[in-house]
Amino acid sequence: MTRFVLGRIGFYTLVAVLLAFFTIPLLWLVTAPFTSDPTYEVKVPDFTLDNFRAVLEHPYALPSLWNSVVLSVGSAVLVVVMAALAAYALSRVRLPGRDALLYALLLLSSIITGTAAMVPLFQLAVELNLIDSQLGLILILTGGLLPAAIFMLKDFMDSTPKSYEESARVFGASPLQIVRHVVVPLVRPGLATIAVWAVANVWGNFLMPYLLLSDVEKQPAAVITYTLYTEGGQANLSMLSTFGLLYSIPVVLMYLFVSKKYGFRFHGGIKR
């Protein structure tokens, strides 16, 4: 009996420590922006809005959030459209060596936007005149995300019964009509998942925009965060915490929205 109680106490202590480990930074993130002179401690805020005023007055802070939106939405749209078409084809057409191709792509994708490919990618962007261009960055980020997106979406496509499409085919639907009328509505939750995943990935990506965009007016929030220092070269905690809060809110909102709208699956129509 005592052993059981001690075991329970040990277990809950461990859970509490783990929880604190993850909760305290989050608590700091929501309290520090409202504190006049934030430190690394979590304290009860005095609810000042001065920090927000400072962020608003910063010349690049708000535009950088907009840049983040452009980059992440642009990449997400490209990733979803291209991955959907590729995954549908790969799921429905039998190709010799298809699975090997998919795994090879998946493996390569971690290299494309990874550190190892930085120099060649930079050179490629220079050659193609895509340096310091948001379009170029979107293309490169899309390339990095596509293989994993295709891989995940193919799984979604594989799990939708073929008879839906065959039925549409017998009625005379063309392949593109089948994709539009039948496949896309059926895998919509999968498409939403990929879109959210792509947005979150690009939103949080620091390295690629830092390398490829030198014009500060084009840089996304992730890069601007890196520049928030005081004149003395110290991290400007009031700016950082406030900007960090603003930076994280859109992603949280997007997640909530998509989960509410697409967090369900269609049932029925196929008798199992």
Next chain:
Amino acid sequence: MAAIELRGLTKVYPGGVKALDALDLAIPDGEFFALLGPSGCGKTTLLRTIAGLETATGGAVVIGDRDVTGLQPGARDVAMVFQDYALFPHMDVTDNIAYPLRIKKVAKAARHEKAAEVGARLGLDHLMDRRPGQLSGGQQQRVALARVMATQAQAYLFDEPLSNLDARLRLEARTFLKKLQRELGVTTVFVTHDQAEALAMADRMAVMEAGHIRQIGTPSEVFQRPANTFVASFIGSTPMNLLDGVARGDTLEVAGCKIRVPVSAEGRVPDGTAIVYGVRPEYMTYSAEPADGAFGGKVAIVENLGASHLVTLDVGDVIVQAVVPEGSEPAVGDDGYALPRRDRALVYRDGELV
């Protein structure tokens, strides 16, 4: 409306599996035709090849007077009901029924009107706003039928249309389908593995085995005179007695009993030929008294079929089954005699009907 004709139709899957082996089949306009066979016999492949979902390796599919062998499914002017119905789960009943018309670019108002008309005919009027997931199995089947009717195709193809319904509903749907087909008069081919379903619904049927058609005929022809021992053993809710025997003059020696040669085989089995004697349990007269030309043995099992009983006799080392009307069933262990009807018994030589 159109006739369907298959000429030497062959389908070989990659890997060399021959699903269809040079099939010839003619289905006249307006006929309700059943493809019957055990699983893996190629009946679904045949249906899908007619639909165009599988491409034929050889031979031709002719619908009406058009050779459609090389055409895409959509260009063949056929409509298909899938085994799982394949109703689009994201569309309501109206949109599902109207989908074929949407592909044909019929205006929205016109196609919704047509959907409402067909839906009302099948008793779906109060369900038109529902999604397939909110319908019962029988309702889903009627939506699938309505969708096919909305196409006004030349021929309908049904893949196991009743297999997803529960037993009681299946009987109702059987009657309903047959009535509907008769009213519409559209050439319809349906696939089933259930011989009772094929016998009950079809005008004519083909029994398939391993990519070959073993017999084509009306349900009564196939039931009364199965062309070979495969069809004989496959058709009938109580399996046919198929007993090895030898011809001895004008009698047959089967399972140690002397049996008279059936009417259909009279004078056609030379003395000494090895034969298989076939007679359905329904065509046996059971009696407790010995009779001339009857199988005599001990009652091993009595099975209740409802209005009758199936009696299994041990005759030597083989078993003979007979259907006995209710009220006169024997007890297990009794001596019993089963006299085959001479006009219904059949003789098979090398597996084929004599």
